[in-house]
Amino acid sequence: MRKHTMLSRIAAAACMAVFGCTMLTGCDIAESVLGPSYADQSETETEAPSEESAVPGTEPTTEPETEETTVHVSPTESVTSSLGAQLETDVYLNKDSSNDDDKICKVALDNFIQQGDKVESFVFVFYADGNMGTYQGACGISVTDDSPVGSDGWYASPNFEASTQGGFAEIRWNVPSDIRDCIDASGEVQIGYWWGDVSTVHLKEIICNYSRTVELPVDVTTEIPIGQDLYYDNDDAKYARVPVGRLFDEDGIPQAVTYHLTSPGRIGKFVGGFTADGGGEPYTSSNIAILSDATDLNLTWILPESVRHTGVSDLGIGFWWGEQGSITLDSITVKYTTGSAPAAAPAPAESSESTSKEDTPVSNSKQAAQIAADIRVGWNLGNTLDCYDDKAATKPENLETYWGNVKTTKATIDTVKAKGFNAVRIPVTWGNHMDSDGTIDSAWMARVQEIVDYAIDNDMYVILNTHHEDALWMHPVYSEESTVTERFVRAWEQIAARFKDYDNKLLFEGLNEPRIHGTSSEWMGGTSEERSVINHMEEQFISTVRASGGNNAKRTLIITTHAASITDAAISGLTLPDDDNIIVSIHNYAPWKLTTLEYPDDRSFD
Template identity: 50%
Template sequence: MKKSYQIISGILALSMFCTAFTGCSGNDLQTDSFVPTERPVEILTSETAQEEEENAMNKPEMKPVAETSLPETEHISPTETVTSVLGTQIDVDAVLNRDSVEDSGKNYSMPLSRFIEDGDLVTSFTFIFYSADGKSSIGTYKGGCGISVTQDCPSATNKGWYQSDDFSVQADGAYVEVTWNVPAEIQNFIPKSGTVQIGYWWGDTTEVRLQNVICNYSRKAEIPVDNTENIAVGQNLNYSSDSTNTISIPLADVLGNDGTPQAVTFEIASESALGKFTGAFGMNGNEWYMSDTVAVFTDASNLSLTWIIPEEVKNTLSESPELLFSYWWGKPENIVLQSVTIKYSTGRVFYTLEQEQEPSEPLDEEALKADREKASALVANIKVGWNLGNSLDSYDKRSGTDEDYETLWGNAKTTQTLIDTIKKKGFNAVRIPVSWTNHLDENGNVDGLWMERVQEVVDYAMHDELYVILNMHHDDFTWLTPTKDAETEVTEKYVKVWSQIAEQFQDYDEHLLFEGLNEPRVIGSPNEWTGGTAEERTVINHLLQKFVDTVRSSGGYNPNRTLVITTHAASISDSALDGLRLPNDGNVVLSIHNYAPYKLTTDEFPDVRSFDDAGKYELKQEFDKLYEKFVSRGIPVIIGEFGAEDKDNATVRSAYYAYYVSQAKERNIPCFVWDNGAKDSYGLLDRNSCTWYYGNIADAVINAVNS
């Protein structure tokens, strides 16, 4: 996980830097327990995503802020290809047992997404082991490595996988470094979505502890470059002290008012061989950003390190940017940062966006804080929820009766008995997905019989005193396209529908929540499930504000109702999370859909049926990200959808569901199980008989939240 730190006056205690589908459409592993970090509530406003909005939404209709008659021009920077050769180190702390009867006991897997981006060339891995007790001699380490490869890899040893030959490495007492040089013939076929695995077959000690994994790779990027500036630094860094291991370099004078850093090269030197350089890079935006630990092995006394600046940093650049460089360990205690070379682009012009309406009046900080506390308190009352999937959200591009639509995708009509069954099992919330698309006339009016049926189902849950999330579901597949060209028409229709929903349910109390969007995205686009484009994210932000304004301006309890918002496609990707512009309202909850680890949870990979350490690690990292970015700052989060499709692995799925819910619970994030009613898919409950297909899985979920 990228480490983010709040900006406090000046540089935040530098010692912190050293603490080394689809729902309906489809570092440190020392312990599984999570200790929340106490943070002051940070008031995040719509300004968080302002730069992205201004850049994305005003083409080709851009107008300069200044009222002049100057021609509208767009600066286009020349480009350069930059290569970065680095190693990323992740702390693991996992025990491997050579005598384990389970493969998972003698193997350790990690998601490649912790190290690389798509397109990176992976050259080697180094695994740092100690004997489990820290004293016993390992002797000769015998084992092997494996890694995911794409289906078209001609050198794969199995479909989608490459397994190395067994190897032996002589240990230095209780310590051994195992380096696996990735064969050149597979380096171009390694996907970010895969895993890397190390196995321990034999040694003089039964158990070894995997302390760290270092992935060495090269990354190429074509970046816009208008200028290159070299800054002479000449400053000594000493890893032994928090006050001497990090240097901050102001960039405002270099970048000016319109410069954006694209790549930075650090030149370092020492009086002796570096051996292994360990450190990190950072820069301040809306928050301090620190890279994962950088680790590079070298016998030289000089080292050049190039950092290609992530988009999430460039998109939130501070007005007074500073560059950080940290030295955490190496053979020499002291090194010298000789110079820094910055490649940057210019022409970052700020534009205003023409608005049809005046923006909502901003809330004062105290009111915003109070509303967030209210939303957080409500979310705290939700233990775990269940999705009534593939029922009221069923749709088709034809006409039919309302009951036809509810049962169109194979599920029985929802009854009070069904909802009673959910409550009896221990769920205290239900999400009711609704597709309105087939029930609207040409003017956006909702069919009265359909609205009554939706209300009837909501009343079933209200009768059982459950929390209910009512949403707009597959409309994002049929007509709600978040593009600038479609925005005006989509917004008009969207507001019309939500006005009617709000009016129909205005007298329901706080147990009813409205969810404005499901998985908003552009269908079939290259980034459909990975965060979309800046333009798409900005239109979604506009729609969310319209949703909030529409509900708040209606009657009854609606001015006080807790509302649910989401990111592009409800994605947990960094670009989706960073591109979210929170509405000007504190009584909102963020919903994310997270079917991770993806290969386990989807039938696209029928042979992936086990839930291993790599999957656990991935989940923990993602929950940590949600906690750090939102929960710790008073912005409540729910997992609106999660689950794993049946692969004749009910026991594994039970363990997966339990682990998922327990990890989320530790971070105060309630989860809603996705259930589409299909036994061979995500279905847990037989809706015809109101009995459980997989009662063991449902029990595992309930036990996890009650433990």
């Protein structure tokens, strides 16, 4: 069944309808799936020997009671911060100089990033006395030895052209995706000016857009409303500082803070910094600069180790400049520990061969029930990666746009996140991309991972599934069960292996709406034979993922009924697995006229 792309088909927990359907978490309502945060305390005691067993000639003695010291160990959580680091420069580039060094500017990368950060792009801000016309130049950057491209620790981009706005230009260089995880933070970034309508251009600013993922100890995440307006041209109103007493008790240690900002119009450009005051010297971060067409921003600051343990008394943000004269700090979300906590360690860089979130442990405190509760509102990326051709007449590489949608870009997912969605479901049909042995095409797998990373890098939950396989080869009947299950397991072996080291923001959904197409019971719960085969396939899905290593042993998995139906036959026919990290997904297209293509002009909720 094809639906509107903007309509979603999965939800979160009993009280949520964030994707337009229902999720039931866990398999035993009476049993909590949340693990304890504190170690069990115990006492040991050495009893005095009895008079009968005492050594002759000695008085019975009693050893003093001793108590084992317990240490609070906070659960860990993978936190990602996506920011733009700004560096003000004062460099002139002259394309007509006989000295090539006058045509380029090199800047140390440690002005922007730390080792392990994922660099997405640079923006170079130029001014000139005249009309620059079309800017022609190139960029380069230091890379690590494991970079797939470049040589001698350096990657040089092809020459490029960029439009300008007379005497002003923002030249954006998107770092190639295959080297973003291979940037050497101890090296340099370079831009060159080869041609334009003026001899000299003035480079005044560089913005590095990057993401940083850190494994942090987190006991509590809390959000409080603020509602304070900031004005960059008013020294008395350009800061918002929040006493930590409003955020947590005095023994709390802040780990990361997210500032939720809104603007009366398109933000355009925001320049500011993070602040912290406390036992040490007042701290102000390096400048951050965000270019955005949205009207809201969520800026996450992972506090430096040197700051978070200094007895912080208040946390804040400053507004240095913006295209909007004012911006509002709506609320603050802080992640903190409630006692002594271990130092955070950056998550290892992505692996281009297997995963892009390697060795990130799944927090035991984030299982099905809490994940379902965390998903506020979700968006379904439909009619893209799930497109299929049952005639196999379309080239696999063209299937993503086969049903009329454009290719998904990072900007697509960035926009979805900016609109308030915190989860995205990525339906994928794998059948047209598998050979006769069930091997998934490597280019297709890489494309799926690329889109998953767009959402993961936005700190969104991601649901990845097998989607329209039932329209191609996956027919849940006894006569085909052996062949179908073997191919199904083969697919999930590869998917699970590829994403095994992603954290708990990634969920796997085994089946979409499993059924036999065109039967009278297709949407009424199916037959007992179909339901039996589907239950067996769900069991194979769970066992395959659980045995695949990495974080998959504890990953939240999603199963469904026949055709994801909520009919009595479908619900009663579902076998719940013995696994407490399971979500059951039900699809409910209501109201029908709004959620399907049958009534394309109807937008009512009747």
